[in-house]
Amino acid sequence: MSKNLRINKNNFIDQTTRISFKFNGQKLFGYKGDTLASALLANNIHLVGRSFKYHRPRxxxxxxxxxxxxxxxxGNDPSLTDPNVRATEIELYEGLDASSQNCWPSVNFDIGGINxxxxxxxxxxxxYKTFMWPASFWEKYEYFIRHSAGLGKAPTxxxxxxxDHQYSHCDVLVVGGGIxxxxxxxxxxxxxxxxxLIDDKSFLGGSTIYQENECYKINSVNSNKWLANExxxxxxxxxxxxxxxxxxxxxHGYNYLLARESLTDHLSVNxxxxxxxxxxxxIRAKKVIIxxxxxxRPLIFSNNDRPGIILSSSIKKYIDYYGVKTGENISLFTNNDSAYEAAISLYKSGVKVNVIVDIRKNSDSLIVxxxxxxxxxxxxxxxxVDTQGYKRIKSFEVMKLSDDGYNVVGNRSKYSCDCLGISGGWTPMVHLFTQSGGKLKFRNEDNVFIPDENKTPSNQISVGSCNGEFKLNEIVVNTIENLKSFLSLNNSCYDGIKIICPDEKSKRNIWLLPSDKPIGKTKPFLDFQNDSTAKDVKLALREGFKSIEHVKRYTTTGMGTDQGKLSNMHALGIIADTTGTNMGELGTTTFRPPYTPLTFGAIVGRNVGKFFDHTRKTAIHNWHVKNKAEFENxxxxxxxWYFPKNGENMHQAVQRESKAARDSAGILDASTLGKIDIQGTDSSEFLNRIYTNAWSKLEIGKCRYGLMLNEDGMVYDDGVTTRLGENHYIMTTTTGGAANVLSKLEDYLQTEWPELDVYLTTVTDQYSTIxxxxxxxxxxxxxxxxxxxxSDNNFPHMSFKNTxxxxxNCRIMRISFTGEHSYEINIQSNYAEDVWIKxxxxxxxxxxxxxxTETMHLLRAEKGFIITGxxxxxxxxxxxxQMDWIIGKRKFDFIGKRSLYRSDTIREDRKQLVGLLTEDPKEVLEEGAQLVENINKKPIEMLGHVTSSYFSPNLNxxxxxxxxxxxxxxxxxxxxxxxxxxxxxxTITDTVFYDKENKRLNA
Amino acid sequence: MFIINCPYCGERDQTEFSCGGEAHIERPKQPTELSDDQWAEYLFMRKNIKGVQFERWNHAHGCRKWFNMVRDTSNDKIQAVYKMGEKPPVK
Structure with a gap:
């Protein structure tokens, strides 16, 4: 089994630096510059995994x-292991430890192969068809389906x-480092x-850089040498x-692009x-060049998925770039000239291709x-028409094509091989173009979707083979010419460039190659990762699926981690052929980002752990921490949330705190309440318009509770506002609503009432409240x-003093959210902890x-005060x-007033706030619990729900x-x-449970 | 993600802004005079068209100013940006 298929001539692989790695536990060697794939192939290993559905060797x-x-x-480290890594992309490094996925117990002997x-x-x-019934069995099915779903193992x-994340702005972004x-x-x-200029590989130059062929010349030197100089x-x-x-x-739109740079994935772990x-x-680029x-493209024929079947251009890259023979008995199967380039490269490296099967009638191009x-x-x-060999291709069978290409004729002839190169032409990579909003057009002569120059978003251009230009002379000349106008160049350093390249003349495309067997007896794979075949697509069409988006989802064609880059086109071609539609009319499925999978790490960058979201702490936070507070977000x-003492649980702490506040004194950090400073000659008028009650007559030095509605009449926020001066107020809002209230007020000021002389400033952070x-x-x-x-005379309830x-300097308001005699000290935040300690x-x-907060909620609930939200x-x-008293009925208008007598808002059977007492006074209801009258009448009518519930120590x-x-x-x-x-x-009661006469306010 | 030319600050990334829905819907001067239907028309009914739309935008993470914008919702092309109170460009 173990052989060395490395040849010695090579420019790109450093054969002096040997790298050891492991594959499925076996220790192997490669060289610096190898990918995992090229190193495996050099060790004659083709079988690397099992397919998703049928567990076929791949x-x-x-x-x-x-x-x-x-x-x-x-790897197998539970925090570092990485699933679904493409062996063809990962660069070899010392200590690389890779293993096959979707197989058990091993890739060579996989139980799932029975599929x-x-x-x-x-x-x-x-x-869809099997697990529909009985419906009650779904939970059992799900267990097994989940076990067989997914590829690879996520880190635990x-x-x-x-x-990292990095923003970048540039004049021009060039995507792709080919010629x-x-x-x-x-x-x-x-x-x-x-x-x-960005490129996903470790080297620049694309496929031209290893194109060592006398047929391709630019300015009289071989194209690869010319490009190396460039x-x-x-x-x-x-x-x-x-x-x-x-x-x-x-x-994305407006030339906003995301790119993932791999910085250490090619380095050894140390x-x-x-x-x-x-x-x-x-990246925000003024112009983008794709x-x-x-x-x-592969070719679609029965059993086209066996290990050893490789794209011919990849065979060429493995031999020319990596110096690796993909086999010792190689044949090729093609519908175009590309395979001949691979054949010539192999020949030059001492590998004579056994036979080239070509579906065309002939070709007189230079390369052929x-x-x-x-x-x-x-x-x-x-x-x-077919291939043999379970874990590696051993042979293939060839038949003559009929004149129209729809059938095969004559007898099968069998050829042995250990590698079959396939080439079905080329598909331009238009993913990025369409992601940006560009529309494609179909070119019938060579069956490709290419960017429609009339439907290209501005400030971008596609050049080279992604634009459907495949010949060297076209690529170079058109790129230069198109860029001259795109970048407004009068002349360029490339003017007068001379290119020699072979011309491909004959083309023949057959999406699904014919077989002498009925399609039901063949396995022509379309999506290799998801195991969908041409017959699955045809079945979907027979079952009535017409839209390509539906066929895609029903057959899962193109839904693997590779997103069907290889053979989505064939699926479209087969649908078009079967339904007699033109591919251009059929269109493509939607290309969605990302082009290749992104790690979650790259997506979140540094925004993890405590950087995930910001945290706001009051100026007194450190004192709370020192005094063992439990916190609530x-x-x-x-x-x-509460301050437990001597091993108290939350209930015990809250009962103690609540009792103490009513029996003697309690202290609360209320700094988080939103505070908005309101100034300007129209401040009073402004408050009149945004609160339901009247404000014009509020005396300087007095406070008033206000209720703010949305225009739909629903309660939005509440709080106490204090008149500090003739044209100066300070408004408090709820903690959670502060930012939204400010935005809403600004919105009205700027857009509906620009004539009002009012200025709003948030001072939530500047002042702390004790x-x-x-x-x-x-x-x-x-x-x-x-x-x-x-004294009550000088400093009555609902008034404020500067002191x-x-x-x-501080402002003290005599206001109360607990029903007790109460003061709120507002002080600059940098002195707040000091004052708190005093x-x-x-x-x-x-x-x-x-x-x-928990005791605060309990105390206000005893008084029936609402918490908005x-x-x-x-x-x-x-x-x-039940707050009709706060609506200024004589006011001309305020936000939401008109909505208060819409037909829906005056209904008497709306849900309304009430108090509840339980029959057993010890029974505490669950917040959110439903209320019903009759539990025997089905369906049970839900009359409402519990919004706040506590055990009151003051009422017992x-x-x-x-x-x-x-x-x-x-x-x-x-x-x-x-x-x-x-x-x-x-039992339904009044909402006020404690001190109904408000005697304690002045106690 | 588009770039918005804030009439006060200049070009900024869309992430700095928030959209406030359809523009040029004036709050009725005398809401109490309106029937339920007329009030509902103001309160609830908003266009959501594919094509050129007049929208309110707020430079929420910038100058916090509201302004109006004309945007083609089919391709996100911004055709005009103008201050509150200024006349909208003709369609």
């Missing part, structure tokens, strides 16, 4: 990103690698334009950035440490003549601001207890909340708020809260 088929079969798992023999039972749509631990890309980059750079000359341009190993992933693994480039090249002169045997007008804020509540709050505040008269704490010291003798959900009007019973249909009228009504294992009896 080998390396290509030499690039279009590879469908040779996808391997790299191959069951394949007649596994047609297209097998899963988090990725320790570093990934047309090199010419483009040089023309652009020479004009002085800021240019980036590449060398690129170094002279400081305004040209060349990025190798960089694959363009996506081309050399990678501390380096960025991959970088995602976000030079993405083309991909050779050269092959014939070398004595190569060509079977004209013939087709391969509110928007982006970290808010203290709230002290409870019967002893006044005594504590008196210790902190001894000069301030705190100083330790020479620092409060704590002053409050020591009164058992001043810090409390968090918890008790409201954007479907409740003020009236639904469970309390809840809920929204219930027609709730306002149902006071005293008994309802049921059905839970999983019991029904809880509740």
């Amino acid at each position: 080998g390396i088929m290509t030499c690039g990103s279009e590879e469908p079969n040779a996808i391997v798992q790299i 191959n023999f069951l394949s007649p039972l596994l047609p297209a749509g097998f899963y 631990k988090s990725d320790p690698d570093i990934y 047309s890309g090199i010419i483009s980059a040089k023309l652009s750079a020479e004009k002085g334009l800021d240019t980036i 590449i060398e000359s690129l170094k002279n341009y400081p305004n040209l950035l060349v990025k190798n190993r960089t694959s363009l992933a996506a081309f 050399e990678r440490k501390g380096k960025v693994r991959q970088r995602l480039w976000k 030079a993405s090249g083309s991909i050779e 003549k050269e092959a014939l002169e070398l004595g190569l045997k060509v079977l004209w007008e013939s087709s391969v 509110v928007g982006h804020w970290k808010r203290p 709230s002290i509540c409870g019967p002893n709050s006044k005594k504590i505040l008196a210790k902190i601001v001894p000069g301030l008269d705190l 100083k704490i330790s020479n620092v 409060c704590m010291e002053a409050g020591k003798e009164f058992n001043l207890t810090p409390y968090g 918890q008790d409201t959900d954007g479907t409740l009007t003020p009236s639904d909340l 019973k469970s309390i809840a708020l809920a929204v219930v249909k027609s709730g306002k009228k149902l006071k005293g009504k008994k309802l049921i809260v059905p839970m999983e294992n019991k029904n809880i009896n509740v």
Whole structure:
């Protein structure tokens, strides 16, 4: 088995640097410059994996990103292992450890191979048809389907690698470093334009760079030598950035492109440490030149998937670039001249091709003549009808084609081989062009979709073979000419260029090659990775699928990790032939980004862990941390949730905190509430328009609670606004709503009422808010601001004072969200922790207890105060909340006023806010639980749901708020809260549970 | 992702902006005079056409100014950008 198929002449592989690697546990050697695929082939290993559905043995088929079969798992470290890596792309490095996927126990003996023999039972749509009934069995089916789904194994631990994002702006981006890309980059750079050239390989020059053939000459030297000089000359341009190993992933509108640069994937593991693994480039280019090249097509015949069957251009690259023979008994099968180039390359390396099977009647092109002169045997007008060999092709059978190409005639003749090169012509890589919004046109003469120059988005151009130009002279001359107008060049360094190249004249294309057997008895593979065959496509058409997008999904053609780069065209061709449609009318499936798979690491870059999202902390945060607060996320804020003491759980802590706040004093960090500074001569009028209640008569120094609606009449936000001066207010909003409220107010100011003289400034971060509540709050505040008269006369509820704490200006509002006598100290944030500590010291003798959001919620629920976003959900009007008192009925207008008497908002059976008491006072309801009246009448009518629920230590019973249909009228009504294992009896009550007369505000 | 020429700041990436829906729908001066149907027309009905559309945009992560934009929704080509209160270009 182990053989060395390396020949010794080579320019590109460093045969002095030997690299050891492992494949399926076997230790092997390759050289610097090899890909995993070329190194495996040099070791005579073709079988690398098993196919997805039938577990058929599969080998390396290509030499690039279009590879469908040779996808391997790299490494076995649970955090670093990488599935679905194309062996044809990964560069060999010391210690590379690769293994085959989708096989068990091994690629050589795979139990799943039995599927191959069951394949007649596994047609297209097998899963859809088989697992439909009985429906209750789905969960059992799913287990097995999930086990057989997917290729490779995902890492199980988090990725320790570093990934970067980088933005880049340039005049010209050139995608692709083949001959047309090199010419483009040089023309652009020479004009002085800021240019980036990217190519996904480790070397530039595409396929021309190893095209050592006297038939191709540019300015009298062989094309490869000419190109090598050109590449060398690129170094002279400081305004040209060349990025190798960089694959363009996506081309979005306005020339915004994403490219993934691999920085360490070709290095040995030791050399990678501390380096960025991959970088995602976000490029905004003024102009884009696409030079993405083309991909050779396979041919579709029975058993065209055996290991050893390789694209002829790949055979040529393996011998010319890597110095690797893909076999010792090679034959070729073609419909065009490309295979002859491979044959000549092999001949020059000492491998004589056994036979070339050509479906054409003849060809008189230069390259074919050269092959014939070398004595190569060509079977004209013939087709391969079948192949043999399980884990490696052993032989193939040839028959003569009928004149029209629809049938084969005569007898089969058998040829032995260990490698069969196939060539079905070329497909321009138009993925990027179409991603950007370009439209394709179909060229009938050689069956290719190419960019339609009339439907190309502006500031981009496709050049070279991705534009459907396949001959060297066309590529070079047209690229230069097209770029002259694209880049507005008067002349170029390439003017007068002379090119000699062979001309291909005869073409013959047959999408599905005929066989002497009925199609049901053949296996002509279209999508090698997903195991869909020509007969699956035909079955789909018979079953009524007409749209190519439907056929694609039903047969899974083109849905593997390779996205069908190799043979989507054949599927389209077969559909067109079968249905008698022109391919141009049929169109293509949609090309979506990314062009090749992107790692999740590259997509997220550095935005992982604590960089995933930003966190806002109040100025007093460190004190909370020191005092063992548990935190709750509110928007982006970290808010203290509760402060457990001596091993308390949340319930115990909240009960203690709530009791302390009502019995003596509690302190809350309320800094996260949104604060908007409002100034300007029309401030009062502005507040009149945005709040439901009246503001013009609010005295300076007084505070007022306001409710803000959306234009649809639904409650949007609430908070207390204080009049600081004649034309100066400070508004508070909910924590989560702050940003949206500011945006909404700005929107109205700028677009509907630009005549108003009002200026809004967010000061949420600039001021911190410390709230002290409870019967002893006044005594504590008196210790902190001894000069301030705190009498109810001088400083009544709903008023504010400017004062100083330790020479620092502060505003103190006497407002209350708990129903207790309460103050809110607003102070510049950099002094906030200091003032907080002063409060704590002053409050020591009164058992001043810090409390968090949970206690705050409990205390306000005792008072029946709503929390917008918890008790409201954007479907409740003020009236639904039993807050009709806050609607300024005499006001001419305010946002949402008109909606309050729409036919829907005046319905009496809307859901309305009510209080709930449970029959068993110890039973605490679950928030979100449904409320019903009759559980026996099916279907059970849901009357509403619980919005807030707590055990009140101050009332020693469970309390809840809920929204219930027609709730306002149902006071005293008994309802049921059905839970999983019991029904809880509740009674509808008033929403205020505690201190209904508001006596405590002035206690 | 398109580039928007903010009338106050110049060309910026789309990620800095947020779209505020159809432009030139004025809030009724006297909403109380309107029937339910007329109010609903203002409140709910918005065009969502394939082709040239007049839109409100906000430079949310920039100057925070609102402005109007004419965009072809079929190809995202921006045909005009103008300040609030300025006359829209003729279709």
